[in-house]
Amino acid sequence: MTITDTWRPSAVEQERIAYRRRRAIRSVLLAAASTAVLGTLLAVGVTNSPGWPRVKESFFDLAVAQDSLPAILDGLVLNIELLICCALGAMALGLLIAVLRTLRGPVAFPVRALATGYTYGFRGVPLIIVLYVMTLGVPGLRLSGMPSTLVLGGLALVIVYGAYLAEVFRAGIESVHPSQLAAARSLGLTYRQTMRHVVLPQAVRRVAPPLLNDTVALQKDVGLVSLAGPIDAVRAAQIQVAEHFNFTPYIVAGVLFVLLALPLIGVTDWVTLRAARRQGARS
């Protein structure tokens, strides 16, 4: 099926290529110029405002920033650890709940009802309340082998986010066309095999963008465990603020959070784009 290719762009096509190139260069130059103008205006406006020296002193003090950085980084390690554990836990739980909700038959009724009740309930309750109940209430039971506050806080996050992710996964499962199920069953695959090899792979691919989006949201919420004691980056910054009588540590923590989120947001955009391309290729 190889066709020998002796194609050379015609004069018309060459003219089009040259025109497009000129347009591209012009757009880049324009964008650079307008960015420079806007940036200068903003910088001049802010630094010339009457209160700027005082704001600069209390929010952008380099010495304080340097001094507080190690403590905040220590806290950030906790954020990252919690994020990884909770994201994986919430995805696993969400997927499990979503699959349980698709089960049919009388034996599965209680399981189905429980899963449905869970997604309804925990999407409604504020995260902070679940967190307080888990970290302050549950230890009150004085059971032996009670996990640490940190683990209980992480569990609270997993439980709440699991409910959201379950709905994301369910939407994905329902978006797989019934003819795909018919094809799989007609080949003799059991219901479980059909789920595992045909439905879930397609469902997960389709919901990858919203899934990653929720992970970015989770990244910001993991810090809430500090309400129960453990010191995360924001709590560490708060302590530093009190020590230095200066707000710079908050800015440091904020910048670190953005830096942490950037790769995740980048991956989300990339996955979304790829999914859109694949859709386009198919239609």
Add this chain to the structure above:
Amino acid sequence: MSPVLQCRGLRKTFHGSVVLDSLDLDVAEHEVVALIGASGSGKSTLLRCVNLLERLDDGTIHLGGEHITDPRADADRVRRQIGIVFQAYNLFPHMTVLQNILLAPVRVHRRARAEAEQAARTWLDRVGLGNRAGDYPDRLSGGQQQRVAIVRALVNNPRLLLLDEVTSALDPELVGEVLSMVRELKGDGMTMVLATHEMGFAKQVADRVVFLDGGRVLEQGPPEQVLGDPVEARTRQFLSRIIEAGRL
């Protein structure tokens, strides 16, 4: 010899409208049966019922003497003996051609991957797709996807192959490709039931043509007789409309 497929008194309704109405049909070993009939006459529904994808309202189906519409029968095990090819191919978009074909042999029939892959590649070569094994379905033309879907059903060595309008989405040249493939299968002795609107297709490969009307078999017989000199007025009417549309 007892028939491979034996349908007795099949009845199927959708929301009160009767699609199949005490339908009887036998298919013998190595026989190729073409189902014809107007759009909506229940051809696809019949094939889906045989494959247990739809539940009957009444009647029985036996496959190789086994009563498969018994609720105690293991539907997954029954389906393993039947291959079906859908009108819309229904390939799995997240798997390559080879993965599509190997899913059932490896996961369901527990065949060794190397041996199954060998069989799959032999089939792909036979249908002229030997070099497309690693492609995803969305990179293939309609005719190529249809042939992959047929191979996916065939690689499991079914006792019975059901083909639902495998040529309706294809242009005449591609119809020829699929037609010659079906004819080769017939040469191999495959038992087949195919629903079709292509009377030429029916004439060339079928041992018997079955005309469905009002949910029953109104007329059946050798292709020359049913298509050339039908007894029933309804059949004649149907065929004359087809001739008008230029499809005979």
